[in-house]
Each structure stands twice: as structure tokens, then as C-alpha cells.
Amino acid sequence: MLFGVAPAVLSDFRLGLLGKFLCFAIVAVGIGLAWGRGGMLTLGQGVFFGIGAYIMAMHLKVADAQLRGDTVPDFMQIAGLRELPAYWVPFSSPLVTVLAIALLPALVALILGLGVFKRRVKGAYFAILSQALAAAFAILLVGQQSTGGSNGLNRFRSFFGFDLADPVNKRMLFFIVAAILLLVVAATRQLMQSRYGELLVAVRDQEERVRFLGYDPANIKVAAYTVAAFFAGLAGAMFVPIVGIISPADIGIVPSIAFLIGVAIGGRTTLLGPVLGAIGVAWAQTALSENFPSAWTYAQGLLFVVVIGFFPAGLAGLAALRGRRRTTPAAVSPSQDTPAPAPEMEPAR
Structure with missing residues (x-):
């Protein structure tokens, strides 16, 4: 569907929006x-998303500066900077850039x-600490x-030698991010079904017993946290050429909570629930914020509270519960054709 139906029925603008939503879905996985x-x-998670995005x-x-024959990017020239900062220099190499996107977010998460x-x-202490880190x-x-x-x-002109203004290259970016999402889902499914996945659930439910x-x-926790950071770094790297901008507003507290809301709504314990929830929330934000820009933030927070308080398993949990109810056989009531039990014989005197 991602590789056939979406490019056929969506315009270039809508396809770019879907590519942006797929980046959020990668983080959600x-x-x-x-x-x-x-x-x-x-x-x-906005921290790791931002690391990958800013590296890209x-x-x-x-x-782009090298294509124009300049030594520094255009915004540095406006700011009066004449030399490239030392920590920018390694990212002149495409190979170093790709390796940094793959390794640096995971390394930060590992530490x-x-x-x-x-x-x-x-618990709550870890949640507060991670949120403070994003801020x-x-x-x-x-x-x-x-x-x-x-x-x-912002204002990126090329992507590893390909012109970003070309509609064909924009579609190529969509196919790349869709392929990354499928690989991420497949890798996560393998982890969930492995012995490590069983240990991860055991740590969640009975940490002291596992110890x-x-x-x-x-x-066990560090491994999952590192994998999640790796996925977020990949998503951030693809977000940049697709959307065309990255700023602190895209990686702070509010975006990090938005990632979490999509996962909660879709169903955090399932494989595809986070994907569908992230895409659905991102689509709703794009559609509703056009008509109600000031009310969307409040609606987003209320939605998160309602789901966590009343539907902790998300929409996927509700669908699974409904399916189980349908497949539960009805209680068999006795019919007239059922022979009555034989009367007990009185003992002989």
C-alpha cells in the first residue's frame, strides 16, 4: 500500500505530508x-530525534555551500561567521554523516x-528526567x-547530490522513509518474539523477580532504550529533507509528548498500534490545527489524559477485546432433547 497505492492517489504535497507522518511512526515504534x-x-525522544535531524x-x-563554492552556509554568512565551526567539519563527509546518524543517538542513549x-x-522519576533532558x-x-x-x-537544496526541488526525488524520499519504517517494524517484531522480548516484558511486570x-x-532496559533512540535518530534524519526545516520547536517537550500520545492512542503494547496511532494523531493535528489552531494543544492533552486514564491499552486493545468477545462461544442452555438424569436408586433395606 505504501509503495503502490499512496504514490498513485496522493499529490506530491500530500505524499510529502505522509512521509512526514511516517517519520513520526518510526519514532513511535x-x-x-x-x-x-x-x-x-x-x-x-525529541532529543534523539533532534540529534539525527541536526546532523543531517x-x-x-x-x-549546499560547497555547490555554491562557499566555505560556510548562507545563514552563517548573514551572521558574520567566516569559518566553519570545528564540530561542523566532520559532517562534510556523507559517510561520516550516515555513521553519525546511526551511532550518535544510540551512543547518547546508551550512556x-x-x-x-x-x-x-x-517510573515517574525517569519520565521527569527524560522530559527535562528534552527541554x-x-x-x-x-x-x-x-x-x-x-x-x-532550513532552505536545503540537495540531498546527497539529488535536487530536492525535483518531484521525482521527493517521491524517492517517501520510498526511502517507507522502507525504513518497514525494516524498523520487522526488526521490532523480531525483538518482541525473541527471548529478549520475553525478558523485557518480565522486567516491566516483575523486575525484582527477574533480578x-x-x-x-x-x-535489558538500556538495550530497549538504545534501540528506541536509534529509531528516533533515523526518523529525525529523514524528517529534514522531507519537511525542509528543523528547529528547536520540533524537538522540545511538546513534540516529545506528541510522540507519546500517538503511541498511547494506537496501543503501546502492540506492534502496529504505535504506527497507526502516530500517523492518525499527526494527520489530526494537520487537519484540525488549520481550523482550530489554538484549541489543538488542549485537545491533544485531553486526548492523552482520557486514553491513559480510561483506555490504557489504546485503540488496538479495544479492537482485541471486541474480537475476543465475538469469538467467545455462548453458554449452552439445556434443551428439551437432552435426556434427564436417571433418578437415584434407593438403597435396599
Whole structure:
């Protein structure tokens, strides 16, 4: 459907919107693994999404500058910067950029996870800590003139040598992000059905019992947290050429909570629930915010509270419950054709 129906029936603009929604779905799959299966309320996925996005954005800006024959990107020239900052230089290489997108978010999550889970920080404390991390990262980027400040990075012209103004290349980006989503879903399904997936659920439900059996729950949590960060970094990297901009507003507290709302609505314990929930929430935000821009934020928060409070399994849980009710056989009532039990014989006297 993603590779056949969507490109055939959607315009280039709508196809680009769907590609943006698929980026959110990739993040949601990782949250479903960490939160739904591992019980870790990850409110800071915007950090890893932002790391992947800014790495890709820096490479694209440097590549555009090289195509024009300049040494620094256009926004740096306006700001009066004449030399490329040292931490921008490695991202001039496409290979280094791809490796950094794949490894840096996961490495940051690995370090944070070891520092947090080894100290047995969990529950609301972990959620608050991850949310504070997202807020700090966004504030840090706002104060950095070399990354565009609050305006972020935008106006990308090329993507690894391909002209982003060409509609054919825009469709290519959609196919790339759709393929990444399918690979991410397949990898997550394999993890869920493996022995590790069973251990992750066991840690969520009975952490102390898992520790008693000889496993370290911290290592199991760190692995899921790292995988979720890896997925978020990939999504952020593809978000940049598809949408054409990345700014601190896209990676702070509000976007991180929006990722979580989609997962909660779709069903965090299922495989495809986070995907469908993320796409549905993103579509609703795009459609409703055009008519009710100020009310969408309140509706989003109310929706999250209602789902968590009354439908913790999400829409996928409701569908599964309805299916079980349909397949439950009705109680068999005795009919007239059923022979009556034989009367007991009185004992002989």
C-alpha cells in the first residue's frame, strides 16, 4: 500500500505530508518497544530525534555551500561567521554523516541509560528526567548561533547530490522513509518474539523477580532504550529533507509528548498500534490545527489524559477485546432433547 497505492492517489504535497507522518511512526515504534514492552515512560525522544535531524541538516547545509563554492552556509554568512565551526567539519563527509546518524543517538542513549537504570531510577522519576533532558536540549540549541538559534536550519537544496526541488526525488524520499519504517517494524517484531522480548516484558511486570533469576534488569532496559533512540535518530534524519526545516520547536517537550500520545492512542503494547496511532494523531493535528489552531494543544492533552486514564491499552486493545468477545462461544442452555438424569436408586433395606 505504501509503495503502490499512496504514490498513485496522493499529490506530491500530500505524499510529502505522509512521509512526514511516517517519520513520526518510526519514532513511535521505538517508544512502543521501550514503553509498551519495557515500561519506560520515555518523554524525551525529541532529543534523539533532534540529534539525527541536526546532523543531517548540517551535512545538507555544508553540501549546499560547497555547490555554491562557499566555505560556510548562507545563514552563517548573514551572521558574520567566516569559518566553519570545528564540530561542523566532520559532517562534510556523507559517510561520516550516515555513521553519525546511526551511532550518535544510540551512543547518547546508551550512556544515559547506564547512568539512570544502573541507579534503579524508574517510573515517574525517569519520565521527569527524560522530559527535562528534552527541554534542556531545546534551550541549548536556541542559544547556539552556529545552528541557527531559534530559527533552526532550513532552505536545503540537495540531498546527497539529488535536487530536492525535483518531484521525482521527493517521491524517492517517501520510498526511502517507507522502507525504513518497514525494516524498523520487522526488526521490532523480531525483538518482541525473541527471548529478549520475553525478558523485557518480565522486567516491566516483575523486575525484582527477574533480578532474583540472575538477570540484570538495567542491561535489558538500556538495550530497549538504545534501540528506541536509534529509531528516533533515523526518523529525525529523514524528517529534514522531507519537511525542509528543523528547529528547536520540533524537538522540545511538546513534540516529545506528541510522540507519546500517538503511541498511547494506537496501543503501546502492540506492534502496529504505535504506527497507526502516530500517523492518525499527526494527520489530526494537520487537519484540525488549520481550523482550530489554538484549541489543538488542549485537545491533544485531553486526548492523552482520557486514553491513559480510561483506555490504557489504546485503540488496538479495544479492537482485541471486541474480537475476543465475538469469538467467545455462548453458554449452552439445556434443551428439551437432552435426556434427564436417571433418578437415584434407593438403597435396599
